Amino acid sequence: MTTPLVNERIEVNSEILTGKAIIKGTRIAVEFILELLANDWTYEAILENYQQLKKADILAAIDYARIIIKEEQLRPVKVEE
Numbered sequence: 618m619t620t621p622l623v624n625e626r627i628e629v630n631s632e633i634l635t636g637k638a639i640i641k642g643t644r645i646a647v648e649f650i651l652e653l654l655a656n657d658w659t660y661e662a663i664l665e666n667y668q669q670l671k672k673a674d675i676l677a678a679i680d681y682a683r684i685i686i687k688e689e690q691l692r693p694v695k696v697e698e
Contacts, residue, residue, distance in 0.1 A: 619684060626677035638681055640674045650678040 619627075628641040638647040645667060653663055660675055 620680055622673065622677045623681050623684065626674050627681050640670060640678070643669055645670065645674075647678040647681050650675055651682055654679070 627638050629638050633639055634646055660672055664670055
């Protein structure tokens with residue numbers, strides 16, 4: 618289940634970045650935004666360096682990741698030694 622913010626800001630198009638989730642109207646992947654945040658970038662630093670983004674885009678990327686993880690189903694994997 619997606620949220621209005623995700624529906625408004627996130628796009629998946631097989632013609633752009635091989636179908637990765639991106640911020641609509643850009644070629645900036647959700648994955649990239651999450652990587653920046655994981656590397657201790659602030660919202661302000663992201664917005665300063667990627668001026669086509671808005672704070673709502675960053676929040677949508679986080680919300681998109683939350684939705685994907687929430688819907689994820691873990692399956693045990695047997696590892697052969």
